[in-house]
Amino acid sequence: MDLRLSESDEAFRAELRDWLARTLPELPTEPARDDWPARVRYDTDWQRRLFDAGYAGMSWPKEYGGRDAPPSEQLVFLEETTRAKAPYVGVNFVGTLHAGPTLIAEGSDPQRAQHLPRILRGDEVWCQCFSEPGAGSDLAGLRTRAVRDGNDYVVTGQKIWCSFGHVGEYGELLVRTDPDAPKHRGISWLILEMDRPGIEVRPIETLLGSSEFCEVFLDEVRVPVENRVGAENDGWRVTNVTLSFERGTAFVSEMVDARQLAEELRPLTAEPADRRELGRVLAALDALWALTVRNVTQASRGVVGPGALMFKLAYSEARDRLGELSMRLLGRGAFDVHDERVEERLRTLSIPIAAGTSQIQRNIIGERLLGLPREKSWE
Amino acid sequence: MNFDLSDDQVALRDGIRKLCEGRFDMARVRRGFDRSVFAELAETGVFSARADGFAWADVSIMFQELGRALVPGPLTWSHLAHGRVDGVVGGVERPRGGEPAYLEQIDVLDALVVLDRDGVEVVAPSALADSIELDWPLDPLTPVRRITALPAGERVGDAGLARTWRRGGALLTAAYQAGMAQACVERATAYGLERHQFGRPVGSFQAVKHLLADMAVQAEVARTAVDAAACVLDDPETGDVDRAVSGAKVLAGDAALANAKGSLQVHGGMGFTWEVDVHLYLKRSWVLNATFGSPTAHAEALAR
Ligand SMILES: Cc1cc2nc3c(=O)[nH]c(=O)nc-3n(C[C@H](O)[C@H](O)[C@H](O)COP(=O)(O)OP(=O)(O)OC[C@H]3O[C@@H](n4cnc5c(N)ncnc54)[C@H](O)[C@@H]3O)c2cc1C
Numbered sequence: 001m002d003l004r005l006s007e008s009d010e011a012f013r014a015e016l017r018d019w020l021a022r023t024l025p026e027l028p029t030e031p032a033r034d035d036w037p038a039r040v041r042y043d044t045d046w047q048r049r050l051f052d053a054g055y056a057g058m059s060w061p062k063e064y065g066g067r068d069a070p071p072s073e074q075l076v077f078l079e080e081t082t083r084a085k086a087p088y089v090g091v092n093f094v095g096t097l098h099a100g101p102t103l104i105a106e107g108s109d110p111q112r113a114q115h116l117p118r119i120l121r122g123d124e125v126w127c128q129c130f131s132e133p134g135a136g137s138d139l140a141g142l143r144t145r146a147v148r149d150g151n152d153y154v155v156t157g158q159k160i161w162c163s164f165g166h167v168g169e170y171g172e173l174l175v176r177t178d179p180d181a182p183k184h185r186g187i188s189w190l191i192l193e194m195d196r197p198g199i200e201v202r203p204i205e206t207l208l209g210s211s212e213f214c215e216v217f218l219d220e221v222r223v224p225v226e227n228r229v230g231a232e233n234d235g236w237r238v239t240n241v242t243l244s245f246e247r248g249t250a251f252v253s254e255m256v257d258a259r260q261l262a263e264e265l266r267p268l269t270a271e272p273a274d275r276r277e278l279g280r281v282l283a284a285l286d287a288l289w290a291l292t293v294r295n296v297t298q299a300s301r302g303v304v305g306p307g308a309l310m311f312k313l314a315y316s317e318a319r320d321r322l323g324e325l326s327m328r329l330l331g332r333g334a335f336d337v338h339d340e341r342v343e344e345r346l347r348t349l350s351i352p353i354a355a356g357t358s359q360i361q362r363n364i365i366g367e368r369l370l371g372l373p374r375e376k377s378w379e
Numbered sequence: 380m381n382f383d384l385s386d387d388q389v390a391l392r393d394g395i396r397k398l399c400e401g402r403f404d405m406a407r408v409r410r411g412f413d414r415s416v417f418a419e420l421a422e423t424g425v426f427s428a429r430a431d432g433f434a435w436a437d438v439s440i441m442f443q444e445l446g447r448a449l450v451p452g453p454l455t456w457s458h459l460a461h462g463r464v465d466g467v468v469g470g471v472e473r474p475r476g477g478e479p480a481y482l483e484q485i486d487v488l489d490a491l492v493v494l495d496r497d498g499v500e501v502v503a504p505s506a507l508a509d510s511i512e513l514d515w516p517l518d519p520l521t522p523v524r525r526i527t528a529l530p531a532g533e534r535v536g537d538a539g540l541a542r543t544w545r546r547g548g549a550l551l552t553a554a555y556q557a558g559m560a561q562a563c564v565e566r567a568t569a570y571g572l573e574r575h576q577f578g579r580p581v582g583s584f585q586a587v588k589h590l591l592a593d594m595a596v597q598a599e600v601a602r603t604a605v606d607a608a609a610c611v612l613d614d615p616e617t618g619d620v621d622r623a624v625s626g627a628k629v630l631a632g633d634a635a636l637a638n639a640k641g642s643l644q645v646h647g648g649m650g651f652t653w654e655v656d657v658h659l660y661l662k663r664s665w666v667l668n669a670t671f672g673s674p675t676a677h678a679e680a681l682a683r
Contacts, residue, residue: 001606004614276675369592373579
């Protein structure tokens with residue numbers, strides 16, 4: 001057991017730093033947060049640069065154009081790019097981290113050939129249309145219907161909270177193809193071209209006043225059967241296969257930022273109570289960094305340890321404490337959301353909700369890890 | 380980078396766990412620390428481990444297991460002093476400003492080490508004849524004597540040694556507490572499955588399930604912090620030693636206390652009894668939070 005990076009990891013770090021130092025000054029200035037066409041150009045331009053330099057798809061297998069980097073290199077990559085204040089994954093999020101890996105694991109050859117190279121180069125933007133007004137935590141209760149008609153599915157229903165829905169060219173769409181089967185067994189996974197007739201996308205304003213996610217209305221939208229990923233009614237399994245793909249690195253950039261913010265708060269803590277709280281937050285963030293390193297180590301051996309199921313809950317709480325501490329220390333300075341720390345406080349309110357709420361995380365830990373009785377209503 | 384237990388470390392952990400299950404079951408633990416406990420632990424190498432070539436990471440794994448089983452005694456001090464002061468060794472930080480000192484396990488000690496600003500002293504237990512045994516100590520497994528004025532002893536180490544011992548002591552105490560925190564999760568979970576109310580196991584109620592989930596997370600995060608601190612102590616280039624050790628002491632101290640209390644809550648009325656072991660974990664966590672720096676003090680140090 002050790003925390004030492006290998007020589008080749010350090011060599012990778014040096015090479016990456018060098019590339020970042022040359023590349024970042026060439027970037028255009030960051031667009032305004034509501035200028036979506038400009039944001040798409042900016043984020044996909046960054047993805048293209050990563051691709052050209054061989055840094056796109058760090059975790060993707062080589063045969064699909066990825067780097068197939070060892071987990072330690074993925075960690076170094078995320079750490080260094082975040083520290084250097086390189087652009088975030090932005091609108092490339094769903095494509096590179098979710099849809100791409102799903103197609104790698106479950107897609108047909110033509111689906112892979114069509115999408116994977118374009119996702120890696122930043123030529124395609126994806127969004128995720130899973131949640132519905134009536135199906136959030138209970139995602140498997142989704143009701144958007146897909147009825148087979150010749151070589152098409154005819155899809156009708158409503159999706160909500162689709163991040164980047166208004167700029168996505170493709171959507172990951174979960175639909176109900178068998179309304180009579182038990183709820184987990186009647187779901188299929190479709191690739192949705194977002195410009196098909198019958199689709200209406202309406203942005204939702206977040207509590208930041210920005211529009212990061214959307215409602216998507218589907219009215220008899222025809223989707224070719226060949227767009228289905230995996231077998232009919234096997235969509236629930238397809239959805240879950242992808243989750244193991246991140247190998248525990250999902251929150252690395254987040255955490256680098258959080259630790260940096262915590263360091264910046266150090267000189268502001270004059271009161272003993274605030275110093276102690278900062279100390280506790282620092283301890284938690286350090287430990288969560290170590291937990292990430294552990295999860296990544298285990299994932300590289302195909303092991304899913306308890307830490308993998310616990311990380312998000314623990315991080316949600318540490319991040320909330322950090323956010324509250326920064327608000328307290330800023331005092332009336334926090335009235336101005338242009339202060340990045342205030343914006344961060346607002347943005348991070350979504351962490352205990354998105355991608356499985358903290359209550360759902362506790363259910364999972366209690367039932368899968370501790371072996372406590374499952375709720376009857378899950379089935 | 381391989382931040383997970385090696386095969387040897389898994390074997391070490393399992394070996395100590397088996398030893399504890401076989402030799403230090405709760406009936407024996409409840410009889411408290413004595414020379415036979417010391418002798419058996421010494422034979423296993425708990426005190427000589429680093430002299431025998433084991434790393435801090437290994438010793439920390441041993442102490443996590445000892446804490447899980449709540450094996451009593453001045454284990455940390457005896458480990459730190461090994462090779463410098465022989466026998467059963469206890470220790471204490473010299474109180475500032477002439478306050479009384481609370482000394483643990485004096486009746487079984489060969490020597491008491493005292494840390495202060497200038498270094499390390501050794502005091503013979505015979506010099507503590509003035510001390511008075513507490514007839515109602517907080518932790519029944521940690522007998523305590525109170526002495527108004529702690530006599531001066533023989534200096535055996537400088538301020539550098541005292542610092543090293545404080546650091547090692549904080550790490551091993553944190554390791555022990557991380558093990559305690561984990562034991563509380565396991566015991567409370569087992570009770571949550573066994574105890575039925577309203578026709579079902581109480582662990583199926585979400586309020587209880589979520590409490591147990593939070594306890595499990597706290598224990599795991601603490602354990603990770605302890606492992607990381609031990610690795611940094613073994614290889615200081617990979618981090619900041621003081622920061623890592625303080626972080627471990629904060630998280631393990633908080634986890635041991637919170638999980639003992641959580642366990643008490645899950646046990647209901649049974650948790651308030653002498654018979655059930657929960658109170659022993661809770662009381663020890665208070666004792667250890669007042670040893671080698673409180674979580675609060677370490678948190679302050681981190682923020683400086
Ligand atoms: C910033 C952000 C981005 C998102 N992006 C996407 C996206 O791109 N695509 C997409 O499909 N979705 C997205 N989501 C949706 C997200 O996955 C859901 O919001 C989330 O799963 C919770 O569902 P809900 O909002 O319907 O809350 P609900 O499920 O209605 O939950 C309401 C409350 O009830 C609690 N609760 C529910 N069930 C239980 C239970 N069994 N036990 C205990 N408590 C329970 C919850 O914890 C919560 O406190 C996003 C959400 C956010 C905030």
